[in-house]
Amino acid sequence: MVEQQEKDSGIRPLRADARRNSEAILNAAAEVFDTLGVEAPVKVIADKAGVGVGTLYRHFPQRPDLIKAIIQKEVDACADAAMVLVANEEPVDALAKWMQRLVDLVATKRGLGPALHSGNAAYQSLPDYVFGRLTPVLSGLLDAAAASGSIRSDVDAKELLIACMRVATPASEGDVAQARRMVALMIDGLRMPRNG
Amino acid sequence: MVEQQEKDSGIRPLRADARRNSEAILNAAAEVFDTLGVEAPVKVIADKAGVGVGTLYRHFPQRPDLIKAIIQKEVDACADAAMVLVANEEPVDALAKWMQRLVDLVATKRGLGPALHSGNAAYQSLPDYVFGRLTPVLSGLLDAAAASGSIRSDVDAKELLIACMRVATPASEGDVAQARRMVALMIDGLRMPRNG
DNA sequence: CGATTATATGGAATCAGATTCCGTTTAGCA
DNA sequence: TGCTAAACGGAATCTGATTCCATATAATCG
Numbered sequence: 001m002v003e004q005q006e007k008d009s010g011i012r013p014l015r016a017d018a019r020r021n022s023e024a025i026l027n028a029a030a031e032v033f034d035t036l037g038v039e040a041p042v043k044v045i046a047d048k049a050g051v052g053v054g055t056l057y058r059h060f061p062q063r064p065d066l067i068k069a070i071i072q073k074e075v076d077a078c079a080d081a082a083m084v085l086v087a088n089e090e091p092v093d094a095l096a097k098w099m100q101r102l103v104d105l106v107a108t109k110r111g112l113g114p115a116l117h118s119g120n121a122a123y124q125s126l127p128d129y130v131f132g133r134l135t136p137v138l139s140g141l142l143d144a145a146a147a148s149g150s151i152r153s154d155v156d157a158k159e160l161l162i163a164c165m166r167v168a169t170p171a172s173e174g175d176v177a178q179a180r181r182m183v184a185l186m187i188d189g190l191r192m193p194r195n196g
Numbered sequence: 197m198v199e200q201q202e203k204d205s206g207i208r209p210l211r212a213d214a215r216r217n218s219e220a221i222l223n224a225a226a227e228v229f230d231t232l233g234v235e236a237p238v239k240v241i242a243d244k245a246g247v248g249v250g251t252l253y254r255h256f257p258q259r260p261d262l263i264k265a266i267i268q269k270e271v272d273a274c275a276d277a278a279m280v281l282v283a284n285e286e287p288v289d290a291l292a293k294w295m296q297r298l299v300d301l302v303a304t305k306r307g308l309g310p311a312l313h314s315g316n317a318a319y320q321s322l323p324d325y326v327f328g329r330l331t332p333v334l335s336g337l338l339d340a341a342a343a344s345g346s347i348r349s350d351v352d353a354k355e356l357l358i359a360c361m362r363v364a365t366p367a368s369e370g371d372v373a374q375a376r377r378m379v380a381l382m383i384d385g386l387r388m389p390r391n392g
Numbered sequence: 393c394g395a396t397t398a399t400a401t402g403g404a405a406t407c408a409g410a411t412t413c414c415g416t417t418t419a420g421c422a
Numbered sequence: 423t424g425c426t427a428a429a430c431g432g433a434a435t436c437t438g439a440t441t442c443c444a445t446a447t448a449a450t451c452g
Contacts, residue, residue, distance in 0.1 A: 248431035
Protein backbone atom coordinates (compact mmCIF):
# COMPACT_ATOMS: atom_id res chain seq x y z
CA MET A 1 0.00 0.00 0.00
CA VAL A 2 2.80 2.42 -0.80
CA GLU A 3 0.97 4.55 -3.30
CA GLN A 4 0.72 7.92 -1.57
CA GLN A 5 3.08 9.82 -3.82
CA GLU A 6 1.27 9.12 -7.05
CA LYS A 7 -0.85 12.27 -6.82
CA ASP A 8 0.42 13.80 -10.02
CA SER A 9 3.71 14.56 -11.73
CA GLY A 10 3.23 11.50 -13.90
CA ILE A 11 4.55 8.78 -11.62
CA ARG A 12 1.29 6.93 -12.00
CA PRO A 13 0.09 6.11 -15.50
CA LEU A 14 -3.33 7.68 -15.98
CA ARG A 15 -5.86 5.73 -17.91
CA ALA A 16 -6.37 7.10 -21.41
CA ASP A 17 -9.93 8.29 -20.85
CA ALA A 18 -8.89 9.95 -17.62
CA ARG A 19 -6.12 11.85 -19.33
CA ARG A 20 -8.48 12.93 -22.08
CA ASN A 21 -11.08 14.16 -19.63
CA SER A 22 -8.54 15.93 -17.54
CA GLU A 23 -7.43 17.89 -20.56
CA ALA A 24 -11.00 18.66 -21.61
CA ILE A 25 -11.73 20.00 -18.14
CA LEU A 26 -8.64 22.16 -18.21
CA ASN A 27 -9.58 23.67 -21.54
CA ALA A 28 -13.16 24.26 -20.49
CA ALA A 29 -12.09 25.81 -17.21
CA ALA A 30 -9.63 28.17 -18.86
CA GLU A 31 -12.37 29.39 -21.14
CA VAL A 32 -14.97 29.70 -18.42
CA PHE A 33 -12.64 31.47 -16.02
CA ASP A 34 -11.83 34.05 -18.66
CA THR A 35 -15.51 34.57 -19.34
CA LEU A 36 -17.13 34.38 -15.93
CA GLY A 37 -14.21 34.68 -13.54
CA VAL A 38 -12.89 32.17 -11.02
CA GLU A 39 -16.15 32.09 -9.11
CA ALA A 40 -17.97 30.42 -11.99
CA PRO A 41 -20.18 27.45 -11.00
CA VAL A 42 -18.44 24.10 -11.23
CA LYS A 43 -21.35 22.70 -13.18
CA VAL A 44 -20.73 25.12 -16.03
CA ILE A 45 -17.18 23.89 -16.43
CA ALA A 46 -18.20 20.24 -16.23
CA ASP A 47 -20.89 20.72 -18.86
CA LYS A 48 -18.59 22.55 -21.23
CA ALA A 49 -16.02 19.78 -20.84
CA GLY A 50 -18.72 17.17 -21.44
CA VAL A 51 -18.15 15.35 -18.17
CA GLY A 52 -20.08 14.92 -14.93
CA VAL A 53 -19.28 16.99 -11.87
CA GLY A 54 -18.05 13.86 -10.14
CA THR A 55 -15.38 13.47 -12.77
CA LEU A 56 -14.34 17.06 -12.42
CA TYR A 57 -13.94 16.63 -8.67
CA ARG A 58 -11.97 13.43 -9.13
CA HIS A 59 -9.42 15.29 -11.19
CA PHE A 60 -9.42 18.56 -9.28
CA PRO A 61 -10.71 18.09 -5.74
CA GLN A 62 -10.21 21.78 -4.97
CA ARG A 63 -10.94 24.67 -7.24
CA PRO A 64 -7.43 26.07 -6.70
CA ASP A 65 -5.97 22.87 -8.13
CA LEU A 66 -7.74 23.70 -11.33
CA ILE A 67 -6.63 27.30 -11.34
CA LYS A 68 -3.11 26.33 -10.52
CA ALA A 69 -2.97 23.81 -13.34
CA ILE A 70 -4.15 26.47 -15.74
CA ILE A 71 -1.79 29.23 -14.76
CA GLN A 72 1.31 27.23 -13.94
CA LYS A 73 2.53 27.39 -17.51
CA GLU A 74 1.91 31.13 -17.67
CA VAL A 75 3.69 31.80 -14.44
CA ASP A 76 6.67 29.77 -15.55
CA ALA A 77 6.78 31.64 -18.85
CA CYS A 78 6.74 34.93 -17.00
CA ALA A 79 9.58 33.83 -14.77
CA ASP A 80 11.59 32.71 -17.78
CA ALA A 81 11.02 35.99 -19.55
CA ALA A 82 13.28 37.62 -16.99
CA MET A 83 16.26 35.70 -18.37
CA VAL A 84 15.87 37.25 -21.78
CA LEU A 85 15.42 40.73 -20.38
CA VAL A 86 18.46 40.48 -18.16
CA ALA A 87 20.56 39.44 -21.12
CA ASN A 88 19.43 42.28 -23.37
CA GLU A 89 18.64 45.32 -21.25
CA GLU A 90 20.13 47.62 -18.70
CA PRO A 91 19.29 46.28 -15.25
CA VAL A 92 16.74 48.95 -14.44
CA ASP A 93 15.07 48.55 -17.82
CA ALA A 94 14.96 44.80 -17.37
CA LEU A 95 13.25 45.37 -14.04
CA ALA A 96 10.73 47.82 -15.43
CA LYS A 97 9.89 45.66 -18.42
CA TRP A 98 9.54 42.53 -16.38
CA MET A 99 7.14 44.20 -14.03
CA GLN A 100 5.02 45.24 -16.96
CA ARG A 101 5.17 41.65 -18.14
CA LEU A 102 3.80 40.74 -14.74
CA VAL A 103 0.93 43.15 -15.19
CA ASP A 104 0.08 41.44 -18.46
CA LEU A 105 0.08 38.06 -16.78
CA VAL A 106 -2.33 39.08 -14.04
CA ALA A 107 -4.51 41.11 -16.36
CA THR A 108 -4.78 38.35 -18.93
CA LYS A 109 -5.35 35.42 -16.63
CA ARG A 110 -8.38 36.96 -14.99
CA GLY A 111 -8.63 34.24 -12.38
CA LEU A 112 -5.16 34.66 -11.03
CA GLY A 113 -5.48 37.89 -9.09
CA PRO A 114 -8.70 37.17 -7.23
CA ALA A 115 -7.64 33.63 -6.41
CA LEU A 116 -4.30 34.84 -5.17
CA HIS A 117 -5.66 37.39 -2.77
CA SER A 118 -8.84 35.64 -1.69
CA GLY A 119 -7.39 34.87 1.71
CA ASN A 120 -9.28 31.59 1.63
CA ALA A 121 -7.16 28.96 3.36
CA ALA A 122 -8.12 26.31 0.82
CA TYR A 123 -6.44 28.38 -1.87
CA GLN A 124 -3.12 28.42 -0.06
CA SER A 125 -1.25 26.25 -2.54
CA LEU A 126 -1.79 28.81 -5.27
CA PRO A 127 -0.03 31.79 -3.68
CA ASP A 128 2.62 29.41 -2.43
CA TYR A 129 3.37 28.36 -5.95
CA VAL A 130 3.12 31.75 -7.60
CA PHE A 131 5.13 33.67 -5.05
CA GLY A 132 7.60 30.86 -4.67
CA ARG A 133 8.27 31.00 -8.39
CA LEU A 134 8.25 34.74 -8.96
CA THR A 135 9.78 36.21 -5.81
CA PRO A 136 13.34 35.00 -6.55
CA VAL A 137 13.06 36.36 -10.06
CA LEU A 138 12.05 39.81 -8.93
CA SER A 139 14.60 39.68 -6.18
CA GLY A 140 17.34 39.05 -8.71
CA LEU A 141 16.17 41.89 -10.92
CA LEU A 142 16.05 44.27 -7.98
CA ASP A 143 19.52 43.31 -6.82
CA ALA A 144 20.98 43.82 -10.27
CA ALA A 145 19.37 47.20 -10.68
CA ALA A 146 20.46 48.25 -7.21
CA ALA A 147 24.00 47.09 -7.90
CA SER A 148 24.10 49.30 -10.97
CA GLY A 149 23.05 52.20 -8.80
CA SER A 150 19.82 52.93 -10.66
CA ILE A 151 17.45 52.20 -7.83
CA ARG A 152 17.49 52.08 -4.09
CA SER A 153 17.92 48.79 -2.33
CA ASP A 154 15.59 48.92 0.63
CA VAL A 155 12.55 47.29 -0.93
CA ASP A 156 11.53 43.73 -0.25
CA ALA A 157 10.92 41.71 -3.39
CA LYS A 158 7.91 39.76 -2.19
CA GLU A 159 6.30 42.88 -0.86
CA LEU A 160 6.70 44.65 -4.16
CA LEU A 161 5.51 41.57 -6.01
CA ILE A 162 2.32 41.39 -3.98
CA ALA A 163 1.66 45.08 -4.40
CA CYS A 164 2.09 44.93 -8.17
CA MET A 165 -0.08 41.89 -8.56
CA ARG A 166 -2.79 43.54 -6.53
CA VAL A 167 -2.66 46.70 -8.55
CA ALA A 168 -2.84 44.67 -11.73
CA THR A 169 -5.79 42.53 -10.68
CA PRO A 170 -8.64 43.36 -13.02
CA ALA A 171 -12.10 44.16 -11.69
CA SER A 172 -15.06 46.30 -12.53
CA GLU A 173 -13.02 49.46 -12.20
CA GLY A 174 -9.70 49.75 -13.88
CA ASP A 175 -8.05 48.35 -16.95
CA VAL A 176 -4.64 47.18 -18.04
CA ALA A 177 -3.36 50.60 -19.07
CA GLN A 178 -4.24 51.94 -15.67
CA ALA A 179 -2.43 49.12 -13.91
CA ARG A 180 0.58 49.75 -16.12
CA ARG A 181 0.72 53.39 -15.13
CA MET A 182 0.46 52.61 -11.45
CA VAL A 183 3.19 50.00 -11.61
CA ALA A 184 5.34 52.48 -13.53
CA LEU A 185 4.73 54.89 -10.68
CA MET A 186 6.11 52.38 -8.22
CA ILE A 187 9.17 51.89 -10.37
CA ASP A 188 9.70 55.63 -10.39
CA GLY A 189 9.49 55.44 -6.63
CA LEU A 190 12.32 52.94 -6.67
CA ARG A 191 14.42 55.38 -8.66
CA MET A 192 13.96 57.99 -5.97
CA PRO A 193 16.68 58.06 -3.33
CA ARG A 194 15.33 56.92 0.00
CA ASN A 195 13.44 59.76 1.61
CA GLY A 196 13.08 60.25 5.35
CA MET B 197 -24.50 62.94 16.67
CA VAL B 198 -26.58 63.52 13.63
CA GLU B 199 -29.99 61.91 13.89
CA GLN B 200 -30.43 58.79 11.81
CA GLN B 201 -31.90 59.89 8.55
CA GLU B 202 -34.27 57.64 6.65
CA LYS B 203 -32.16 55.00 4.97
CA ASP B 204 -33.88 55.06 1.63
CA SER B 205 -35.92 57.57 -0.25
CA GLY B 206 -38.95 57.26 2.06
CA ILE B 207 -39.62 60.04 4.54
CA ARG B 208 -41.48 57.65 6.80
CA PRO B 209 -40.51 57.52 10.46
CA LEU B 210 -39.24 54.11 11.57
CA ARG B 211 -41.04 52.35 14.35
CA ALA B 212 -39.08 52.22 17.61
CA ASP B 213 -38.44 48.48 17.51
CA ALA B 214 -37.35 48.72 13.92
CA ARG B 215 -34.83 51.41 14.69
CA ARG B 216 -33.55 49.40 17.61
CA ASN B 217 -33.14 46.25 15.54
CA SER B 218 -31.51 48.12 12.73
CA GLU B 219 -28.89 49.37 15.10
CA ALA B 220 -28.37 45.96 16.68
CA ILE B 221 -27.84 44.45 13.23
CA LEU B 222 -25.35 47.14 12.34
CA ASN B 223 -23.35 46.55 15.50
CA ALA B 224 -23.42 42.80 15.07
CA ALA B 225 -22.40 43.04 11.44
CA ALA B 226 -19.48 45.34 12.17
CA GLU B 227 -18.20 42.87 14.72
CA VAL B 228 -18.74 39.83 12.53
CA PHE B 229 -17.18 41.42 9.46
CA ASP B 230 -14.09 42.25 11.45
CA THR B 231 -13.91 38.70 12.73
CA LEU B 232 -14.92 36.58 9.78
CA GLY B 233 -14.70 38.97 6.85
CA VAL B 234 -17.46 40.24 4.57
CA GLU B 235 -18.32 36.77 3.37
CA ALA B 236 -19.63 35.75 6.76
CA PRO B 237 -23.00 33.92 6.71
CA VAL B 238 -25.99 36.19 7.13
CA LYS B 239 -27.36 33.87 9.80
CA VAL B 240 -24.38 34.56 12.05
CA ILE B 241 -25.05 38.27 11.96
CA ALA B 242 -28.77 37.82 12.55
CA ASP B 243 -28.13 35.55 15.54
CA LYS B 244 -25.63 37.89 17.09
CA ALA B 245 -28.07 40.75 16.68
CA GLY B 246 -30.83 38.65 18.22
CA VAL B 247 -33.16 38.94 15.23
CA GLY B 248 -34.45 36.60 12.54
CA VAL B 249 -32.92 36.59 9.08
CA GLY B 250 -36.15 37.97 7.70
CA THR B 251 -35.69 41.06 9.81
CA LEU B 252 -32.13 41.46 8.66
CA TYR B 253 -33.21 41.30 5.05
CA ARG B 254 -36.00 43.77 5.67
CA HIS B 255 -33.48 46.32 6.85
CA PHE B 256 -30.67 45.49 4.46
CA PRO B 257 -31.97 43.75 1.35
CA GLN B 258 -28.46 43.46 -0.07
CA ARG B 259 -25.29 42.66 1.77
CA PRO B 260 -23.59 45.75 0.32
CA ASP B 261 -26.24 47.91 1.96
CA LEU B 262 -25.05 46.61 5.27
CA ILE B 263 -21.39 47.10 4.46
CA LYS B 264 -22.07 50.55 3.13
CA ALA B 265 -23.95 51.56 6.25
CA ILE B 266 -21.07 50.39 8.37
CA ILE B 267 -18.26 52.08 6.50
CA GLN B 268 -20.00 55.24 5.44
CA LYS B 269 -19.07 56.98 8.67
CA GLU B 270 -15.45 55.85 8.36
CA VAL B 271 -15.18 56.98 4.79
CA ASP B 272 -16.61 60.35 5.65
CA ALA B 273 -14.18 60.72 8.53
CA CYS B 274 -11.31 59.89 6.23
CA ALA B 275 -12.46 62.47 3.73
CA ASP B 276 -12.78 65.08 6.46
CA ALA B 277 -9.31 64.32 7.75
CA ALA B 278 -7.92 65.88 4.60
CA MET B 279 -9.21 69.28 5.69
CA VAL B 280 -7.13 69.23 8.84
CA LEU B 281 -4.04 68.06 7.01
CA VAL B 282 -4.34 70.71 4.33
CA ALA B 283 -4.56 73.39 7.01
CA ASN B 284 -1.52 72.22 8.94
CA GLU B 285 0.96 70.67 6.53
CA GLU B 286 2.92 71.39 3.43
CA PRO B 287 0.90 70.21 0.42
CA VAL B 288 3.07 67.21 -0.31
CA ASP B 289 3.09 66.14 3.34
CA ALA B 290 -0.65 66.53 3.52
CA LEU B 291 -0.90 64.26 0.52
CA ALA B 292 1.45 61.66 1.94
CA LYS B 293 -0.20 61.62 5.33
CA TRP B 294 -3.67 61.40 3.92
CA MET B 295 -2.75 58.45 1.81
CA GLN B 296 -1.45 56.68 4.89
CA ARG B 297 -4.72 57.56 6.56
CA LEU B 298 -6.39 55.80 3.66
CA VAL B 299 -4.28 52.72 4.23
CA ASP B 300 -5.46 52.66 7.83
CA LEU B 301 -9.06 52.89 6.73
CA VAL B 302 -8.85 49.96 4.36
CA ALA B 303 -6.70 47.89 6.69
CA THR B 304 -8.95 48.44 9.66
CA LYS B 305 -12.30 47.95 8.01
CA ARG B 306 -11.48 44.51 6.75
CA GLY B 307 -14.63 44.26 4.71
CA LEU B 308 -14.03 47.36 2.68
CA GLY B 309 -11.30 46.25 0.33
CA PRO B 310 -12.73 42.92 -0.76
CA ALA B 311 -16.20 44.35 -1.16
CA LEU B 312 -14.85 47.23 -3.19
CA HIS B 313 -12.96 45.13 -5.68
CA SER B 314 -15.22 42.11 -5.82
CA GLY B 315 -16.49 43.10 -9.23
CA ASN B 316 -19.89 41.74 -8.23
CA ALA B 317 -22.55 43.88 -9.85
CA ALA B 318 -24.74 43.78 -6.73
CA TYR B 319 -22.01 45.58 -4.84
CA GLN B 320 -21.96 48.48 -7.27
CA SER B 321 -23.36 51.05 -4.88
CA LEU B 322 -20.40 50.61 -2.57
CA PRO B 323 -17.60 51.63 -4.93
CA ASP B 324 -19.84 54.34 -6.26
CA TYR B 325 -20.13 55.81 -2.81
CA VAL B 326 -16.53 55.33 -1.71
CA PHE B 327 -14.91 56.60 -4.87
CA GLY B 328 -17.44 59.37 -5.23
CA ARG B 329 -16.53 60.60 -1.77
CA LEU B 330 -12.77 60.13 -1.82
CA THR B 331 -11.75 60.90 -5.38
CA PRO B 332 -12.39 64.66 -5.12
CA VAL B 333 -10.44 64.75 -1.87
CA LEU B 334 -7.39 63.07 -3.34
CA SER B 335 -7.72 65.15 -6.45
CA GLY B 336 -7.57 68.32 -4.38
CA LEU B 337 -4.52 67.12 -2.49
CA LEU B 338 -2.76 66.18 -5.71
CA ASP B 339 -3.51 69.52 -7.30
CA ALA B 340 -2.22 71.44 -4.31
CA ALA B 341 0.99 69.43 -4.16
CA ALA B 342 1.50 69.78 -7.90
CA ALA B 343 0.91 73.52 -7.68
CA SER B 344 3.63 73.78 -5.07
CA GLY B 345 5.96 72.00 -7.45
CA SER B 346 6.62 69.03 -5.17
CA ILE B 347 5.11 66.37 -7.38
CA ARG B 348 4.35 65.83 -10.99
CA SER B 349 0.85 66.46 -12.27
CA ASP B 350 0.17 63.67 -14.72
CA VAL B 351 -1.48 61.21 -12.40
CA ASP B 352 -5.20 60.61 -12.30
CA ALA B 353 -6.67 60.83 -8.80
CA LYS B 354 -9.14 57.98 -9.11
CA GLU B 355 -6.53 55.73 -10.62
CA LEU B 356 -4.16 56.38 -7.75
CA LEU B 357 -6.96 55.96 -5.25
CA ILE B 358 -7.88 52.56 -6.62
CA ALA B 359 -4.28 51.44 -6.68
CA CYS B 360 -3.68 52.47 -3.08
CA MET B 361 -6.83 50.86 -1.82
CA ARG B 362 -5.91 47.65 -3.55
CA VAL B 363 -2.44 47.63 -2.13
CA ALA B 364 -3.86 48.27 1.33
CA THR B 365 -6.48 45.54 1.18
CA PRO B 366 -5.60 43.00 3.87
CA ALA B 367 -5.41 39.30 3.10
CA SER B 368 -3.48 36.26 4.13
CA GLU B 369 -0.23 37.71 2.94
CA GLY B 370 0.74 41.19 3.91
CA ASP B 371 0.09 43.50 6.79
CA VAL B 372 -0.48 47.18 7.38
CA ALA B 373 3.19 48.09 7.60
CA GLN B 374 3.79 46.48 4.25
CA ALA B 375 0.92 48.37 2.66
CA ARG B 376 2.29 51.58 4.15
CA ARG B 377 5.68 51.03 2.58
CA MET B 378 4.22 50.29 -0.82
CA VAL B 379 2.01 53.37 -0.73
CA ALA B 380 5.02 55.42 0.33
CA LEU B 381 6.79 54.02 -2.70
CA MET B 382 4.06 55.34 -4.94
CA ILE B 383 4.32 58.74 -3.33
CA ASP B 384 8.04 58.71 -4.00
CA GLY B 385 7.14 57.93 -7.59
CA LEU B 386 5.04 61.07 -7.66
CA ARG B 387 8.02 63.08 -6.51
CA MET B 388 10.03 61.83 -9.44
CA PRO B 389 9.93 64.04 -12.51
CA ARG B 390 8.06 62.36 -15.33
CA ASN B 391 10.33 59.83 -16.94
CA GLY B 392 10.23 58.82 -20.60
C1' DC C 393 -9.62 -12.69 -28.36
C1' DG C 394 -12.46 -12.97 -23.83
C1' DA C 395 -12.19 -12.64 -18.86
C1' DT C 396 -10.81 -10.10 -14.93
C1' DT C 397 -9.97 -6.17 -12.27
C1' DA C 398 -8.58 -1.77 -10.93
C1' DT C 399 -9.87 2.83 -12.60
C1' DA C 400 -12.84 6.12 -13.91
C1' DT C 401 -17.39 7.88 -14.81
C1' DG C 402 -22.02 10.34 -14.30
C1' DG C 403 -25.32 12.14 -11.88
C1' DA C 404 -28.41 11.49 -7.88
C1' DA C 405 -28.27 12.55 -3.08
C1' DT C 406 -26.80 15.50 0.36
C1' DC C 407 -25.38 19.71 2.39
C1' DA C 408 -24.80 24.77 3.22
C1' DG C 409 -26.00 29.23 2.80
C1' DA C 410 -28.96 32.92 0.58
C1' DT C 411 -33.37 34.77 -0.15
C1' DT C 412 -38.39 34.84 -0.05
C1' DC C 413 -42.83 34.40 1.95
C1' DC C 414 -46.38 34.69 5.09
C1' DG C 415 -48.84 33.91 9.50
C1' DT C 416 -48.03 36.14 13.96
C1' DT C 417 -46.69 39.93 16.99
C1' DT C 418 -46.40 44.63 18.41
C1' DA C 419 -45.80 49.83 18.42
C1' DG C 420 -48.33 53.79 17.72
C1' DC C 421 -52.40 56.02 18.06
C1' DA C 422 -57.37 57.52 18.87
C1' DT D 423 -58.62 49.45 25.34
C1' DG D 424 -58.97 48.34 20.59
C1' DC D 425 -57.50 48.84 15.86
C1' DT D 426 -54.20 48.78 12.10
C1' DA D 427 -50.15 49.14 9.66
C1' DA D 428 -45.49 48.08 10.41
C1' DA D 429 -42.29 44.83 11.73
C1' DC D 430 -41.03 40.24 13.13
C1' DG D 431 -39.28 35.32 12.94
C1' DG D 432 -38.23 31.45 10.91
C1' DA D 433 -39.99 27.75 7.80
C1' DA D 434 -39.86 26.96 2.98
C1' DT D 435 -37.50 27.38 -1.12
C1' DC D 436 -33.73 28.01 -4.21
C1' DT D 437 -28.96 27.72 -5.78
C1' DG D 438 -24.75 25.84 -6.14
C1' DA D 439 -20.93 22.87 -3.85
C1' DT D 440 -19.44 18.38 -2.57
C1' DT D 441 -19.92 13.43 -1.73
C1' DC D 442 -21.15 8.80 -2.86
C1' DC D 443 -21.72 4.71 -5.28
C1' DA D 444 -23.72 1.69 -8.89
C1' DT D 445 -22.27 1.34 -13.51
C1' DA D 446 -19.02 1.46 -17.33
C1' DT D 447 -14.59 0.83 -19.38
C1' DA D 448 -9.41 0.74 -20.29
C1' DA D 449 -5.72 -2.14 -19.39
C1' DT D 450 -3.85 -6.53 -18.43
C1' DC D 451 -3.38 -11.42 -18.72
C1' DG D 452 -4.18 -16.27 -20.07
